[in-house]
Amino acid sequence: MNPKRSRFLLSLFYFFLIVMGILAAMLIWPAYRDYRERQEEYFRFKEISTDKRDKVNELRHDVNALERDPAAVEKVAREKFGLCEDGETVIIYNPPPKKASAVKEGSARKDTP
Numbered sequence: 001m002n003p004k005r006s007r008f009l010l011s012l013f014y015f016f017l018i019v020m021g022i023l024a025a026m027l028i029w030p031a032y033r034d035y036r037e038r039q040e041e042y043f044r045f046k047e048i049s050t051d052k053r054d055k056v057n058e059l060r061h062d063v064n065a066l067e068r069d070p071a072a073v074e075k076v077a078r079e080k081f082g083l084c085e086d087g088e089t090v091i092i093y094n095p096p097p098k099k100a101s102a103v104k105e106g107s108a109r110k111d112t113p
Contacts, residue, residue, distance in 0.1 A: 065072040077083040084090050 062072075066076065082090060082092075
């Protein structure tokens, strides 16, 4: 075989391989990008699912406690509904506003004419 012809065929073969590699990359890249997005979405939903499952287990525990433990019922009655037993006095403490909000209000008053 002629050396020029064999060199030309080898160059043509390498060119063909490079073109095929570029085309393969162009076809695979969108699928890979979609795969990564779906994988991230899967992990995000898996984390949300775990959080929800933990919340459900916590609520089930609270419900079971309310069904079986009178102290839990009393705690909810006192905290949520402000109920008390006979002879008890309920004192509700509302903390004063924070100083940062008072400073902001004072500076706003100074700026206004």
